[in-house]
Amino acid sequence: MMHMTFYWGTDLTLLFDSWKTSSWASYSLTLLACLIVSAFYQYLEDRRVRLKIVSSGKPPAQIEAPLLQGKILGGGGKWSAARIGGALLFGVNSAIGYMLMLAVMSFNGGVFVAVVLGLAIGYLFFRSGDDDAATLLVDNPCACA
């Protein structure tokens, strides 16, 4: 019924009963979708981290205008736009992350490779360029945590 060990092949049911692939064409399209969604997940993570850094009023404002700390995008208040936006982005990314985990749970070898490659490529393009040490703390390789 459901795979509990790794298998290779084009027969795949992904996340929904209606998402079944049997031919090489549909299977390749599905793998491409996994790759793109994984890379997109990294793009959103990068956006979320940057929003967090910018809204916390970090270094650039410190020396010039110490009173402006935390006031950028109103990142100080409990219900500020930055915090709600950050939480929304976090929620969206949690959803995508768990969907990626569920996709890997199909135990299809091609899906596993596609998701990992997509995450790594997305990381390369969207996240590995950061030199800000603050971004290191949120660097979690497994999209489901």
Added chain:
Amino acid sequence: MMHMTIYWGKKVILFVDWWRTKTWTSYLLTLLACFLFSAFYQYMEGHRLRFKSSTSKTSSTMPSITAPLLSKIGRTRPVISPARLAASLLFGANTVIGYLLMLAIMSCNGGVFLAIVLGLSFGHYLFRSGDE
């Protein structure tokens, strides 16, 4: 056929059809493998984060009184630099390990779950709790 709830026992099938444990020996060896693999994951994470912070230029771009606007939040390196490629490769390797650990826990075996959690904690203590 496969477990959808946590169960205790020495019968586990892990990742591939031929990794089946029936005896206590094979089961304990499998638990040891899970423990070591989880600790190894933390070793790799510590290594990756240290590598990333050592190749970053944070120390040289910290804002100072004379140049307060020099702390750049944007992308500071071209995409095809060796440091970025290496960082992404390490990230990819750790993603594989992380997902494999997730799939191992999906076996729903209680011993495997404990072995992995203990391995992660022990690995964190050894390799990562020293980071500030």
